[in-house]
Amino acid sequence: MSAVMNRRGFLKSAAALMGSLSLPGFVVNAAAGVAGGNAPAVPLYTSWKDVYRSQWTWDKVVRSTHHLNCWYQAHCSWDVYVKDGIVYREEQAAEYEQINPELPDYNPRGCQKGGCFSERMYDDTRITHPMRRVGPRGSGKWERVSWDEALDDIADAYLDVTVEEGTDRTIWDLGPGIDLGVSMAAQGRFSMLTQSISLDMDGEIGDSRRGTLETFGKIAFERSADDYFYSDLILFWGGNPIYTQIPQAHFFTEARYRGAKIISVAPDYNPSAIKSDLWIPIKPGTDAALAMAVCHLIVAGGHVKEAFVKEQTDLPLLVRTDTSRFLKQADMQAEGREDHHMLWDAHSDSLQTAPFRSLALEALDPMLDVSRSVTLKDGQRVEVRSVYSLLRDRLADYTPEAASQMCGVSPKMIRRLAHEIVSVDKVANIAQTSMCKYYHGNLAERAMALIFALTGNIGRRGAGFSGFPVLNVDGGDKFALTPNMREVAETFGRLEPFIQQRLDAGDSHEMVVQGLGRLMFVPGNPLIRLPIWTSGTLFWSVHGGIGELSARAEEWGLGNKRPLQAYLDESLSKQWQPLQPAPDRPPRIMISLVSNPLRRLRGSEKLLEVLWPKLKKVVVMDWRINSTARHADYVLPAAPWYERTNLKWVTPLSPYLTTCDQATAPLGEAKTDWSIIVLLAKHIQKRARERGISAVKSPQGLEVKLDTLYDDLTMQGEFREGDDDKVARAIFDLSSTHKNKTWDEVKQKGFARFDGLPEDPVSIGSMCEFPADDSIVPLTFHVRDKVPYPTASRRIQFFVDHPFYDELDELLPRFKAPPMIGGNYPLMMTGGKTRWSIHSTWRDSSLMLRLEARPEPYMLMSVADAVQRGIADDDWIRVRNDIGSFKCRAKVSPSLRPGQTLMHHAWEQYQFEGPGDMNTVSPSPLNPVELAGGHPHLTAGLLQGQNSVFDRDTRVEVERIADGGRT
Known part of the structure; x- marks a missing residue:
């Protein structure tokens, strides 16, 4: 539609629309009859102004939001305006209270995607009734079917597969749209009761933050956005927050009014660099070299905060030079413990055991630079060195002049960056997931974290290294795992011996809660019946055939000592990275829940060749036809956010639980995710009884009752289909995070600030208070209260003593040059989050495409590269x-x-001209260190410790097509 509309056209369109909806102020003019006796709706107006004004009358306004993976800006409360059962528009609620006169408030919150969802939910992509494929997969041939037809057919296929091949052959493809709320309550209970497999998508969307895990034993910890207002220096390093954190952007810019300086480190002059005080251009994928050079200057210049380093990090701990492993108490004493580390005490000039239950050093004064000989319990004499001593040797290779050759930043600029960091009190960086999308991004994260540790910029207001921002109410797990609401305490009481055993052994509360998230990756756990999770990346690589794309990986300069398959085989054989189902047990049914793997997966076309033929049923639950739905057997219409009640995870950056209150009934025959999954269970139970099927055993021997599945999932009818509000209330009431308000109060207001730290396996990583009148400062329980970190050393850990890390020379942080993934080509294909969509949800929105640089897929390239290629x-x-x-x-x-090209993410397959899309050229080989396991903090758990995908190192060549792309 043209952006310019004349007065007559406006009146005609407005009258037709409002007449068809029978809006107030319009009557049927009986005198203006037409053939057949039907009279058109004629508006009563005296001028165009009356038509315009009638748009601003409403039946009701409700609070809602867009419960999608906005992540760093998630989420924003909106007023949703409803008239005659239709959502007409939305506005930012803008009622977030100022919590402190010194801090900016959270108003306004919202972006252009949220501001047009009322249009998006009614556009041509919306589906409103179940559809079944009638032609070959991907042919686009469908027929409309009833819910009963669809669910009976899916239920029969599920029973056939489960009885004949096993419970683990049904896969839940969970995408970035999962809510960890009502929808996941249904899926979680279904997975728990049936022992089907849930794919953790965190690594396969490139959000693994592996280097953060290696260093802190967790990935999830972050401040509230207003804490940046206290910072002296903010590093935009590894992200573009002005572009991608729209509701947060004002906190960064307002911090400058208070005196903060912003430095942007990025290959391209992006929107965040424009808003910075200093832009440091860098070669893509070389951030580790720059960070190591800064650390070199910090150490050489005597700027190390020694008190912090001695207490909070592993740098004083001793390493055996004969084995390249930490010196343990078990090496020195007959009854010594393997989890106790050793250091050299300056006060007594002797070997001492490092504090274990607390980080407090008490009377100890660990020496940092240590190189000595010690006698082991067997009489063997060995050389030991402190991690700090080893680190000094490594940093010697990263003078500004040497690092400049690696990263392209001049020695003078490297020195300036180091000076800017050490000359202020409080340094902060941004939380984004750019580094971990590079093959050696873990090394960059470790090196950047080292800067913050050496300068003591962790766990203080206005200062800190940013992890992965996740914040969730902790009632969801309780709801999903219990037989009924009356047995919550009893169910979780079964874990009490396990919890007490861990606490008695010296583990922190955080370690215990985090351990529960790791139990979900251990099928058939005897402690408590849990859903089964597995790495999405590993699943797609092995079962989906994507690993086959890396057959030529040895030619790409990955730096591995063995073929990738050798590392994978070793990891799987030792169960370091548990894969479900096992490689010899192909999946048969895939249910895609608010997900779109054929759009987002690197090398996704391989799935159609390898995975799809194995699958007897592909079921997509969504409210639109996306790339994956086009190749499904069934598309089940899910209600979007304004048509249901829900609550969802958010982030500490905006520490407010944000809710959806149902504004309108689901359009057509659409149903909520909760209702669809519950009804599927109902049909499975019905068909199981009709077919005489009662129960089967999972591969681990757990009983799966099929003839009572609906009864068990609904807690004997306590929570049935359509009970979204009731489920949301139960999750809210079971949570420990909001005790000052009722569910009805929060739902009406649309948001509520978190009262405290959730006891959730991921959210607990922030380890701090949630004050009502000040900013949130992560990791203060570690820094202020001396609670150990959940790492093997119980400290911020820079030495990773695992065989794979030793073999690949990654025991300590370092720089490795970006490999040539995809072949020896001159251009590096980098990427970034699009400003005009949240993942693919708005990617084909006509309104958003108007705002794009191009209304179709495009690649950014430099002037020099373009001229060279004509x-x-x-x-x-x-x-x-x-x-x-x-x-x-x-x-x-x-x-x-x-040498750099850039494609923003989320384009759908069908938006590309001809075969192939931007994922076609990105094979994303596995990184061996991410296959490591058998180690206290490298074990897979929810949202962490899993394999990643890497597309930022992809090498390509670009050539002009003369005939407009038709060849």
Whole structure:
């Protein structure tokens, strides 16, 4: 539709729309009859102004939000305006109270995607009734079916597979849209009761934060956004928050009014660099070299905060030079413990056991730079060195001059960056997931964390290294895992011996709660019946065939000592990375819940070739036809956010639980996720009874009752289909995070600030208070209260003593050059979050495409690279490497450096011209260190410790297509 509309066209369109909806102020004019006796709706107005004004009358306004993976900006409360059962528009609620006169408030919160969802939910992509495929998969041929037809057919397929092949052959593909609220309560209970497999998508969407896990024993910890107002220096390093954190952006810019300085480290001159005081351009994928050079200068210049380093980090701990492993108490004493580490005490000039239950050093004064000989309990004499001593040797290779050759930043600029960091009191960085999308991104994160540890910028107001921001009410697990609401305490009471045993052994409360998240990756756990989770990345690689795309990985300069398959085989054989189902047990049914793997997975076309033929049923639950739905057997219409009541995880950056209150009934025959899953259980139970099927055993021997599945999932009818509000209330009431308000109060207001730290396996990682009148400062329980970190050393850990890390020379942080993934080609294909969509949900929205630089897929490339290839702005180009190719438009930009290209994410497959899409050229080989296990804090758990995917190192060549992309 044209952006320009004349007065007559406006009146005609407005009258037709409002007449068809029978809005107030319109009557049927009987005198204006038409053939057949039907009279048109004629508006009563005296001028166009009356038509315009009638838009601003409403039947009701409810509070709601868009419960999608906005992540760093999640989430915002909106007023949703309803008239005649239709959502007309939404506005930012903008009622967040100022908590402290010194701090900015959280108003306004919202973005352009949320501001047009009332249009998006009614556009041509919306589906409102179940559809069944009638042609070949992907042919686009469908028929409308009833819910009973669809669910009976799916139920029969499920029973056939479960009885004949096993409970683990049904896979739940969980995408970035999962809520950890009402929808996941249904899925979690279904998975727990049936022992089907849930795919953890965190690594396979590139959000693994592996280096953060290696260093802190967790990935999830973050401040509230207003805490940046206390910072002296904010590093935009590894992200573009002005572009991607729209509701948070004002906190960064307002901090500058108080005197904060912003430094942006990025390859391209992006929107965040524009708003910075200093931009440091860097070669893509070389951030570890720059960070190591800064650490070199910090140490060489005597700027190390020694008191912090001695107490909070592993740098004073001793390492055996003969084994490259930590020196343990078990090495020195007959009854010594393997989990107790050793240090050299300056006061007594002797070997001492490092504090275990607390980080407090008491009378100890650990020496940092240690190189000595000690006698082991067997009489053997060995050399030991402190981690700090080993680190000094490693940092010697990263002088500013040497690092400049690696990262492209001048020695003078490296020295300036180090000076800016050490000359202020409080340094903070941003939380984003850019580094971990590089093959060696874990090393960059470890090196950046080292800067913050050496300078003591952790666990203080206005200062800190940012982890992964997750915050969730902790009632969801209680709801999902219990037989009924009366047995919550009894169910979780079964864990009491396990919990007490861990506490008695010296583990912290955080370690115990985090351990429960790891139990979900151990099928058939005897302590408590749990849902089964597995790594999505590993699943797609092994069962989906994506691993086959890396057959030529040895040619790409990955730096591995053995073929990738050798590391994978060792990891699987030792169950370091548990894969469910096992490699020899192919999946048969996949249910995709608010997910879109054929759009987002690198090398996703391989799934159609390898995985899809194995699957007897592919079921997609969504409210629109996305790339994956086009290749499904069934598409079940799910109600979007305004059509249901819900609550969802958020982030500490905006520490407010944000709720959805149902504004309108689901359109057509659409149902909520909760209702669809509950009804599926109902049909499975019905068909099981009709077929005489009662129960089966899981591969681990747990009983799975099929003839009572609906009864058990609904807690004997306590929570039935349609009970979304009731389920949300139960989850809220079971949570410990909001005790000052009722569910009805929160639902009406639309948001409520968290009262305290959730006892959730992921959210607990922030380890801090949630004050009502000040900012949130993560890790204060560690820094202030001396609670150990959940690492093997119980400290911020920079030495990872695992065989894979030893073999690959990653015991300590270092720089490794980006590999040439996809072949030896001159251009690196970097990426970033799009501003115009949240994942793919708005990617084909007509309104958002109007705002895009191009209304179709395009690749940004530098002026120099474009001129060299004879490419002009908006030309059609072919992007290719050894793996594949795709076509798109060129956007020539002066903001990119030569050798760098950039494609923002989330384009749907069908938006590309011809075969292939941007994922076609990205094989994403596994990184061996991410297959490591058998180690206290490298074990897989919810949202952490799993394999990642890497697309930022992809190498390509680009060529102009002369005939407009048709060849």
